[in-house]
Amino acid sequence: MSAGATSAPRPSVSAPLSLRDRLRARRARAVIAQRPGPLVYGILTAVFVAAVFPLYWSFLIGSGDAGTINDQARSWIPGGNFLANAAKVLENGSVNFWKAIGNSFIVSTVVSTSVVFFSTLAGYSFAKLRFRGKKGLLVFVIATMAVPTQLGVVPLFIVMSQLGWTGTLGAVIVPGLVTAFGVFWMAQYISQALPDELVEAGRIDGASMFQTFWYIGLPSARPAAAMLALFTFITTWTNFFWPFIVLDPQNPTLPVALQLLQGNYFVDYSVVLAGVLLATLPLFLLFAVAGRQLVAGIMQGAVKG
């Protein structure tokens, strides 16, 4: 494809086109605008089934009883035992599911609030304030995203145990209080969403630096901050490795409690999969309310947390 071809469909730019060429160009645009055929819907339906089926399966087994899983003649319609199985999960003394739900809410809420606040503050500073070394420091922040900090678990655990924090929620919350991704994400958004004039106007009116941030920077960053909060909440809610290491089964977060359901010699999958659905339920609700924003956030360049 030559460079000339790209400008061909624009009659205003290139030499006057023949009628035939213009008709071809119109047909080309029509082809692009036309509705997709059954192949595209077929692919997407297959993806939809692949996304939903494992969850439906969990409900199918989670609403049966211990025998359902081995029953070759099982029906594809869920049974009536889901609440009974869920109750078994919640009442299991060695799993502490209720406590885990509460802990996961506390940890995810505190971490996402903190990440949003400190990332917005730092992002605002990088995007709108003048200071020496700014460029280098921002590059440093971005570079840290490529550092696999998870590999520092051994010393982190040593430090936490010397502080006496192992087994407490603080050990899970503190390392997540602000992220490089959050800082980068907010800096990018604020630099294009907040006009410099507005910041200067605030300063001229006599606001202090922090007041300018609070009354001008923060409100302008609201859409990006909401998305950052969503993604941080999900990442924290689903995080397993570090909480699994540092928390004990008496005081777990949800993923840590959930894996205990499988930790017995005899695994009753009707109970395990009921627990899976219980642990996912809050994020289902979040998805129902904010799924559109999640899609938009990823398409605007959110990366894996």
Place this chain on the structure above:
Amino acid sequence: MSSPTLVKPGRSPRRIAFSQAVGRWDIRFSPYLYISPFFLLFAVVGLFPLLYTGWVSVHDWNLIGGQGDFVGVKNFAFILGQSQFWIALRNTFSIFLLSTIPQLAIAIIIAAALDTNLRARTFWRMSVLLPYIVMPVAVTLIFSNLFGDRYGLVNTVLGQLGFDAIRFHTDVVASHLAIATMVNFRWTGYNALILLAAMQAVPRDYYEAATIDGAGRIRQFFSITIPQLRPTLIFVVITSTIGGLQIFDEPRLFDQYGQGGANHQWMTLTIYLYNLGWGQLNFGRAAAVAWLLFLIIVVIGLINLAITRRIASNEGTRK
């Protein structure tokens, strides 16, 4: 730039001087103050532990007794002499490749399907993202059931079709496929949306021009879409490398024992690290594994970078 409006009439000169000084400090130091939480936290929970891992790895160190004698490279020599380490390395790469390559291929197809003039566009995009909100622990519990050796749905269906059952919890390759499927389940749709965004950024003129030149849909896809996606593909590959080589949740919970299989069939490096540190309480050796894995990730990152450079410069000569 302490502006005059700050000073109310009737204040003493000394107070004016003081408030001006405060204003100057405010301007000079606030920017640093605002970015400092990130740097402090990164230093304490990111950089320091990573460097301190090196210190721990050259000592006898156990979970209960704490720091022991300096032993030099003994821990590293021990690890490198263990067949378990090499098996774990093989498993980590195998699972990583099985989850990255098919995942990208499928994500591109999904993105292409989403990048059409669809009805109910939001519905399809959301349905693709649904698995992302299921935590890896939950995904693993669901799939290790589906892939159950005896009563799992996959083997039941295979049996009804007249095939032999696959021993997902015994065979090396089968277990890796099962674990890679879990990773793919959760991340394919997410990456498809990233690629969709990149596809939508391709100028529509290109497609119009190609259509005029007589290129079909398939040809357009390979000659326009794929080359335009290259930077995004590289980004996705790099992020999934950093995460993928540290995989833990899925192989850990693939069976109820969490050791990565009776013969370490699906034991990854991070599971090995965990077993050394919190199973055998040997922090020195666990730290050595952490450092080796860190080096591997850095090397892969540099290779990625070199390939990216190469591709970028090829791009320059071709145009």
